[in-house]
Structure formats: C-alpha cells, structure tokens
Amino acid sequence: MQELNWGLPVIGYLFLAGVGAGAYTVSASVLLRGGGGGFAHDHFNIARYGALLAPIPLIAGTGMIIFELGTFQASLAQGDVGLFFRWINLFLTINMSPMSLGSWVLAVCIIASVVYAYTFLTKDSAVGDDMTKLRRGLAWVGVPLGISVAVYTGILLGAMPARPFWNSPILALLFLISALSTGVAGILLLRALFDKHDKVPDAQALDSGQSTSRATYLLASSDVLLIGLEILAIFLFFMFAKLTIGNVSEAIAVILPGGALSTMFWGGVVVLGLLIPVLVELRYVIPTLLHHQPYVMPRGIEMAVCTIILLGGFMLRYVVVVAGQVTGPMGI
Amino acid sequence: MKSTMTIISRRELVGKIGMGATLAAAATAVPGQAKAAIAQRPVHYAMVIDARKCTGCHACSVACKTEFEVPLGVHRSWVEYVEKGTYPNVSRSFLPRLCNQCSEPQCVSVCPTGATYKRKEDGIVVVDSDICIGCKYCMLACPYDVRFINPTTGTADKCDFCLHRVSKGLQPSCVNTCQGRARIFGDLNDPNSEVAKLVATEPVTVLRQEMGTKPNVFYIGADHADENDLRVPGQYVRVDTHRPALERR
Numbered sequence: 099m100q101e102l103n104w105g106l107p108v109i110g111y112l113f114l115a116g117v118g119a120g121a122y123t124v125s126a127s128v129l130l131r132g133g134g135g136g137f138a139h140d141h142f143n144i145a146r147y148g149a150l151l152a153p154i155p156l157i158a159g160t161g162m163i164i165f166e167l168g169t170f171q172a173s174l175a176q177g178d179v180g181l182f183f184r185w186i187n188l189f190l191t192i193n194m195s196p197m198s199l200g201s202w203v204l205a206v207c208i209i210a211s212v213v214y215a216y217t218f219l220t221k222d223s224a225v226g227d228d229m230t231k232l233r234r235g236l237a238w239v240g241v242p243l244g245i246s247v248a249v250y251t252g253i254l255l256g257a258m259p260a261r262p263f264w265n266s267p268i269l270a271l272l273f274l275i276s277a278l279s280t281g282v283a284g285i286l287l288l289r290a291l292f293d294k295h296d297k298v299p300d301a302q303a304l305d306s307g308q309s310t311s312r313a314t315y316l317l318a319s320s321d322v323l324l325i326g327l328e329i330l331a332i333f334l335f336f337m338f339a340k341l342t343i344g345n346v347s348e349a350i351a352v353i354l355p356g357g358a359l360s361t362m363f364w365g366g367v368v369v370l371g372l373l374i375p376v377l378v379e380l381r382y383v384i385p386t387l388l389h390h391q392p393y394v395m396p397r398g399i400e401m402a403v404c405t406i407i408l409l410g411g412f413m414l415r416y417v418v419v420v421a422g423q424v425t426g427p428m429g430i
Numbered sequence: 431m432k433s434t435m436t437i438i439s440r441r442e443l444v445g446k447i448g449m450g451a452t453l454a455a456a457a458t459a460v461p462g463q464a465k466a467a468i469a470q471r472p473v474h475y476a477m478v479i480d481a482r483k484c485t486g487c488h489a490c491s492v493a494c495k496t497e498f499e500v501p502l503g504v505h506r507s508w509v510e511y512v513e514k515g516t517y518p519n520v521s522r523s524f525l526p527r528l529c530n531q532c533s534e535p536q537c538v539s540v541c542p543t544g545a546t547y548k549r550k551e552d553g554i555v556v557v558d559s560d561i562c563i564g565c566k567y568c569m570l571a572c573p574y575d576v577r578f579i580n581p582t583t584g585t586a587d588k589c590d591f592c593l594h595r596v597s598k599g600l601q602p603s604c605v606n607t608c609q610g611r612a613r614i615f616g617d618l619n620d621p622n623s624e625v626a627k628l629v630a631t632e633p634v635t636v637l638r639q640e641m642g643t644k645p646n647v648f649y650i651g652a653d654h655a656d657e658n659d660l661r662v663p664g665q666y667v668r669v670d671t672h673r674p675a676l677e678r679r
Binding site: 101103104166167168169170171172173175181184185187188190191193194195196197198201257258259260261345348422423426427428429430 | 525536539540541542543544545561562563564565566567569570571572573575579580581582583584585586637638640641642654656658674678
C-alpha cells in the first residue's frame, strides 16, 4: 500500500466543508423561498438552524487542513513561528489552481456565513425585523458561494490526470449533491435535537398544517430527491469508469468486489449512507406526497436517518480520497 | 503627412532588411558570432539516459544525496531495478529516475501559491521553498512521484537539474559522477549538443507519455515493464525502487 499524502485532515475537511457549504446553501434557499402565510415563520426557523450550523463545520474543517500542511508539521518540529503561518501565502496571490481559487472562495464563504449567522443571533430575530435586508442579501450571496465551495472540493481532486480515480467531471457534481444532502441532514438533525416545540406533533398544529413538521417535510422530501440524484451521480461515476479501459478502469477496481475499499464503498456509502436513509425517508414522505396526509416523522428515526446520512457523506469522502491515492497510472 | 509616414516606415523596413542580411552574412562568415547568435536563444535543458549503459551502481543517487544533503527516506534521484521473464529467458535492467522537467508540468498548474514554476530562461521546473506552504497538491499531481516533502523545511522538494551547478556551466552532479556515461545532459536547443544529437538520432522514449506532460528526460533502451505486464502468461516482473514506498507509483 502506498503512503497517503492527503490523510484524515483532508478527508475530514472535504466532509465538513461540504456540510457547512450545503447547510448555508439550503438555509439561504429556504429563507429566500419564504412562503406566504404561516410558512414564512416555519421556513425562517429552518433557515435559522442552517445559518447557525454553517460556519461551525466550515471553520472547523478549514482549521483541520492546516494540520496536513508540510510547513505546519515542520513548524511543530522546529518551533518556527514563520513556518506556522506560511499558509498566509495562499492569500498573497491568486491563480488558476483549484486550490488557489478554492481558498479565496472558501475565505469569502466563511466570512459571509459568519455574518449571515449573526443576523439570526439577535434575541427577537424574526421575519421582517431590522436585519431582514442584510440577511436576505447574504442569503442571495450564500447560494452561489455554498455551491462554489462544494463544487471546488470536487474540482480540487478531479484536476489531475495523474490520479485516474479522481479525474472525472462527475466527481464535482457528486460532491455538490452530497454536500447539499449532508447539509439538509445537518439542519434536520440540529432541529430534531434542539427544537423544543412539537416534540409530539399535536393535533391542532397538524390540522392547521402550519407546524414545523410541514417545513421539515420540505427538507425531507428535498433530501429524497438529492439522494436520488446522488445515486445517479455515483452510477454515472462508476459506469463511465468501468466501461473504459486503461488507467481509469484499473483505478476503479479498488472499489469493485475484491478491491481494498469495496466493502466501505458499497456497504458504507451506498447502502448505509444512501439506500437505507432514502427508503426510510420515502416511507414517511410518500403518504404526504401522494395522499396529502400530515407529515409526521418520529424524532428518534429522524435523528438516526440524519446521522447515517452524515456518516455516509464522511465515508464517501474517505473512500474517494484514499482510492485516488492508492491508485495511479499504469505502466511507466 | 500620411504619405511621409509611409515613406519613413518603408525606409525603415528596407534598412532592417539590409541589417538582417549583413548580420546573416557576418554570422556565416565568422563562426564565433554564429555561436553568440545561438546563445541568444532560450536554453532548453534536457537529459538523455542511456539505460543500456546503466549498471545500477547508484553513484548518481549518492551524488545527489550529498549534493543537496537530501534527508534520509526521501530522494531527488534514484535507480529502479526491473527484473522480468522466466528462466532461462530473463533480463534485469536499470531505470534511473529524476524529475522530468516537463514542458507541460502538471505540478506547476496546480500550485496554489506560485511557489513552483518553470523557468523561462532554461525550462527547469523549480520550487521556491520560501513561498511553498507544503500543501502536497503537486505531489499528487505529478505522474512520476518525483516530489516529496523535505522534512527540514516542510516544503515540496525535487530534482532541479542541479540548477546551482548548471548556472555556473558545470554538469549536474549525477551526470558528473555517472561512471558508465549513461546520463547525458545538455541544451536541446543547441543542435550541436550531444543531447540534441541523441534525441534526433536514437529511438528515445519518455516515461508515461500518455500523461501529456512532455518530459525533457529521454531514455534510450529503457525497459518500460512493470507489474501490469504480469498479465502476460508466464511472465514474471519485479520492480525494486529502494525507496520507503517500495512500490513504484
């Protein structure tokens, strides 16, 4: 087995940046969607969870990759403060390297997401308060920014012909969908953990059709769609690699039955992270979707589903990052 | 006014043509001046490695280590041993490796800080260790696995054709020490140089040509066999790299 140049810090970063960027994008979309009548408040509530969540994984993930820098590791060994802050060089220039563009987009996204979260932090934050203009402005900025951060993580890996496993345009799309899906899961998990209202959706709230569960229905049903698209993206990623010959076909063998990462990919990413959550969510979404019944998902199940979606998102990054490095071009 | 300008430019044109003709005549007449004219062209350093002459003595690996005080466990230049065949039809050959100083260097296009770049004046790909942050992106982008993190600086490092020697008119250290004269170094833009003649007249190959990097290290008689050739029935192939990551990447 070859050594990994990019290890756990990068895997964790790709996952956390995806969750943060996804949460920001989803929160901003839900806020901008608004909705008339009682929906505006519910959507605001959901947007608030997303806004408060987004900066945390973004900042934690970015802090994490610094551990992977050679200069940071050398600075620890030698106690050289100059080497410690060498990463500043990223922001003294800009070029067409995916990492350079990504650093700038990530920096802007972190700043915007922090200010966006701040607009929700006032005690009486609500629809139509003083912050509305700033909040909506940052939401409009947040949708493209979040998508850019999520897409760049895929381009970062996909830009190298020397890494045939990664060198696929679908990878950026896969990471974007996974980021949005894990962002939704993060928001739903936070709401399930901290929302004090409607612990058990009461009949009155259900009758009025305005309980937060209506708003979470929006997220859960979107998540079903996102996971469906993610399965499609994985199918395309896998099939196009399998159907070719040469470097890419050789590289994809690492996740085929018998490959070193096969169990984690099929068992962890596909079954645990995608198929089980999408089936459980469908079980609760379909009655509302087809028969207009009130949407009720037990809180325990909601937490479990969100947790395995997040776990699946992490394992996806793990498998992709490791598989790209243990495979390479054939021949010499 | 307009016509005057036309006349002037026409005069200049004629003058330039005359000067060019004089220069050309002078160049053909005086060999020294022709050499000077060649020196005006950008230098294009390249290396030819004649694998038929390599005995796998590792003198180049050792010379490189001492030249740059390369820390233990990492290598700027090394020699791979390629064994293949089944008895009695067997062969053992050697493949000296170093940075290919590619004309389309993938490491340069992914570097986020501009720390690694291809020098316009001689085509050598260098790393500025005062700028590099050690993100390892270039190490992943390089199809030849020639880059490593230097543990003392924490930055990316690799062969630079001994820039400090070459700029003083010396040969790279590995070329200087090669007892079989398997490594030949020179300017590909100079048609009279040994490398230019070898590249023009010998059946040279480069490593992983399909990567599109246009390497400037050329091999004569290199055995490109690796573990993938194990699929040939009855074939035995073993590649030793002598590096901590024993497998070739």
